[in-house]
Amino acid sequence: MDLNLTDEQIQFEDSFRKFCLREIAPKVEAAEQSGVASSTFEKLGSAGYLGLLHSECYGGQAASAVTAVLAQSILSYYCGSTFFSTGASAGLFALPIKYAGSDAQKEKYLPSIISGASIGCLAVTEAGAGSDVSALQTTLRPLPGGGYRLDGQKAYITNAPTADYALVLARLCRGPEIPKGPSSLTLCIVDLHGPGISRGKPLNKLGLRGSPTGELFFDGVEIAEESLLGRPGSGFRQTMQAFDWERLSMSAYCVGVMQACMDESRRYSRQRKAFGRIIAKHQSVAFMLADIK
Incomplete structure (x- = not known):
């Protein structure tokens, strides 16, 4: 290979x-x-x-x-x-x-x-349901004339304050009770400029402040049948597939950021002097740079 x-x-x-x-x-x-x-x-x-x-x-x-x-x-x-x-x-x-x-x-x-x-976003996380997808409470309920009604709230969503569209993970409810388990989870495509949708203020984060993160609120949003992604109940598998790629992307992100840290550390170590010489010449500093590399 x-x-x-x-x-x-x-x-x-x-x-x-x-x-x-x-x-x-x-x-x-x-x-x-x-x-x-x-x-x-x-x-x-x-x-x-x-x-x-x-x-x-x-x-x-x-x-x-x-x-x-x-x-x-x-x-x-x-x-x-x-x-x-x-x-x-x-x-x-x-x-x-x-x-x-x-x-x-x-x-x-x-x-x-x-x-x-x-600009798009994926709206999965809720205030009480992050990694525990089984706790999702956002619902999709069939309407008598066709289509669905979307109700619920999403939290900590990247691009929520600025996105034009969202893929929203919700529970498809055929009756009055909210079903449990992954078989009811369904993704739907939502135009975030439509009626019944509001957004919370962008979170005031410690880092990555340029990437807006916030809440989305859905109050009786009408979803057309053709806005469901794939067949009803396939949302869990589709979301996990997206997360698989996200995990690989996060590895690439870590490599890029670590290389930037390495380059900046090396640059600074060749400028800063202590005890009469640049600190890059001190063995303890050189070891740390080697460990990063």
């Missing part, structure tokens, strides 16, 4: 790093203060980043997972907030549509997400 990068991947790595240095790095401070700008999504869309894992027919690149992870680690090196916001949109929102959506859903949502013209 050849574990080396291909010539095409090496060329992409070089060009995308130059793009981030030019378009992302100068805007990090502004992003941390005011949020990742919509223009940044559009520029990353034009650069092909948002469509790396998506089909060419929707404007994507149809690249390999290796190329996508390589790009994510580079973006994370320069701005973690941009990584999280774009990942929630092009990854957590768009990938389930890629894998389980109808042709009509793909044509409606994927091109604008891939181009950066629209």
